Amino acid sequence: MSKRQRIVVVGHGMVGHRFAQAAVERGLTETHDVLVVGEEPRAAYDRVALTSWFSHAADGDGDEALTLLPGGAYDDPRVRLVLDSVVTEVDRAERTVTVVSPPAAVGDPLAHPGAVTVHEYDVLVLATGAAPFVPPVPGRGLAGCFVYRTIEDLQAIKAASATATSGIVIGGGLLGLEAANALVQLGLDTHVVEMAPRLMPVQLDDAAGSTLVRHIERLGVTAHTDVLTEEVEGDDRVTGLRMRPAGTEQGAPTTTVEAQVVVFSAGIRPRDALARECDLAVAERGGVLVDEQCRTSDPAIFAIGECAAPGGTMYGLVAPGYAMAEVVVDALLDGPGTFTGADMSTKLKLLGVDVASFGDAFARTPDSLELVYSDAVAGVYKKLVVAESDAGSFRLLGGILVGDASAYGVLRPMVSSGLALPDNPEQLILPAGGGVRLGMPDDAQVCSCNDVTKADILHAVTEQGCEDVAAVKQCTRAGSTCGSCVPTVKNLVEEHFASVGKVVDKGLCEHFRLTRQELFDVVAVHGYRRFDDIVEAHGTGRGCDVCKPAIASILASQTSTHVLERGTAELQDTNDAYLANIQRNGTYSVVPRIPGGEITPEKLIVIGEVARDFDLYTKITGGQRIDLFGARMEQLPAIWRRLVDAGFESGHAYGKSLRTVKSCVGSTWCRYGVQDSVGLAIALELRYRGLRSPHKLKGGVSGCARECAEARGKDFGVIATEKGWNLYVGGNGGAKPAHARLLAGDVDTGTLVSYLDRFLMYYVRTADRLQRTSTWIEQLDGGLDRVREVVVDDALGLGAELEAEMARHVGGYADEWRATLEDPEKLARFVTFVNAPDTPDPTVSFTTERDQIQPIAPALIPVGAPA
């Protein structure tokens, strides 16, 4: 039996980790021991998603959320991970590496006595990544200057931002813009400085760059393009950045932008120092030179990831690094794998700005054609680069999308597949074309980060038993890195299930293939007001008890039409159709609104009198109000006439709409209360009453953290603080209880209301039918963070629009019962028998229990049962 071989991996970043993982999965550890030495204090984490550390950090789990190795160790004991340690030297003759721990000991053994160990290797894998390039600008070493690469960098930026008011990012590339957005999120007045005449010069052309500037500025970032940085100003701390126009000489007039934080994002350089020191060949522009098997000039040493330069080119993306890791494992298993270059497509992960660039974006291929669609008002720029074949068909070579990159997931794989495009390829970027639908060949690469093809995804579904997108993601890794391919993965999985007749149809019902959200948009765009128009244009048949109430709800959210208007009344679910809740014997319950649970003695007396006079069963509900049961349909108008005259309104217990906003007594009476929770609960209940939504909505307001109103068990819950209000969203009781989570803390009442307006309207617009807020948030791409981006940060720029929609609702509100009583046509429906209005329904009768009525099960009543 041959001796076990030793592999040493230098660097535990994304690629070093992928190597170790592949070594375990592909059986390399059967014959090899692996030692991984990593310099950072923690195991490999998702650097691509680094920026999301800020939002996770707010929840206290920044590190765990990003880690690629939960638990911090590999399951396979033959892989050993040593962290917080640096490889300082490679001895190629002896085949050893020297490791110093902790890294602070390097170069200063006296100040930091570190442990020094020497390890033998048979195979050495360099995966040392890259380091940010900091241009030699005077002042670049001042306190307040940072780079953007590790969790420690982000921790430092966050700490410095706490006392800063403005920040500058040097470099307007992909990473620079991501960093700039982070500074905005940290509350800094943010500037980006770029030497080139446009942002993202590597990926975008001029027109796309200037479209991008408009989007970036809407996010609150000031872009300075075509400028050179002269000096970072300050004595020991940064105070500002001095710059001059590009193309001017040194000494030309300069301008200074004030800032207390400066982030350098001017490119990266491969970390190839170890290789240089042991005389391995390096590429002209840096990076360890390797062949197609990622072997360096020493056959026992490989280099992978950002530190490597296959054929002289380094790749600053994770996907090529992953491919290289797989190639080396393959080589060690005597496999045929090679790395011959990679797709450099990119999609910006910036909040709310869609930017993508893929393939031959600059039309460098001879005889290629450019198709451009641009809409300056909407901030959309789309360019496709295509080649026309002799046969007259088109092939996609590349493209740029700004402002709307929804087609990216479909277009990018088109480039590698070489599939012929439709005859009029411009349809792919014209807005009227809607979604792009193209057959994709099996070998089209869907996920470029993890090199997953369409065939791999179908295999996972058909052979590996994956039942949904989440399982496919786990099984193939597709979508687990940058996430830009997730919509395409989802489409493929859904299409497949549809093709084998499995019901994953997102459509509402047999009459509509659209989801509720899609229908909502269709109705908004076309301004439909009638079911007939909607079903004729977008559906089939005549509707059912699923789509009709959903459309009724959508129409009600967009207009303030009364639910019993002719043509609308017939769409309503039973309860809405009679503005009351049907009971098990066919009678109805009556629930007047009691905002916040506060009620005067006079009103209590009226409720008592009405209940007595109509012989209704009364009960205090779980929602701080009173329910009157056992009303016959034809009695409803008379009951409500009495209630409306006494100043009551509909409580919408029947609607998918706001129910109650529960309150506790709060600061008015309670010795612990810090704010007027009753007052706020009443104001919120009155503001949102009547709002039709995908499911019912409940709210709560507590006067202090003791939380007697159970606000966190509601769709929106407000808890008073010394400084204002904490707003929680996404809670409910019921079948699947959920605790509401914090959306914004310590806000004043005005801010609270505007956040709530936005939150509720965003929910009304985009949730599925019968989806409570908790499940909606859970299923939203990005979850609560996404909600916060839209509602609090206004990343989509939708805030004003959502608030205006709510203002329209509030302004258009009218009590449904009062309006019904005033309209003979609406009242006409409240009869049991059209031809015998005075005959009550003979199947309804009651007995008495605990001094109140109780229904007798209709089956026991011996009247006119059908033959």
Added chain:
Amino acid sequence: MTATRTTQMTEMTWTAVCAVDAIPLEGGVAALVDGQAVAVFRTHDGSVHALGNIDPFSQTSVLSRGIVGSRGDAPVVSSPMYKQAFDLRTGRCLDDDSAGVPAYDVAVVDGRVLVGAPREAT
């Protein structure tokens, strides 16, 4: 199927229940016919159907309050109580083969809806 008007119609077998316009399109009303509760519906194309009003699943007299629509080619009403669909032409329950309600002959004469006798189950 809607019965055609025949000359031997008598007061005995047909009951006038309401003006056809009193039934909303894709809506229903309940009527008393010979002491029985009958639900009378109008579909989108204006045709009129009548079924027994008692929902067999809840034993409540409520079918006329259901949502009228279609399932495949069949015009249906779904019970407001537990949502089972009934074929307006036959009374058959499309969600449970063993259940159904009687279907009645119905005619529209001079703008008035007349309900006849329950048809034999088919």
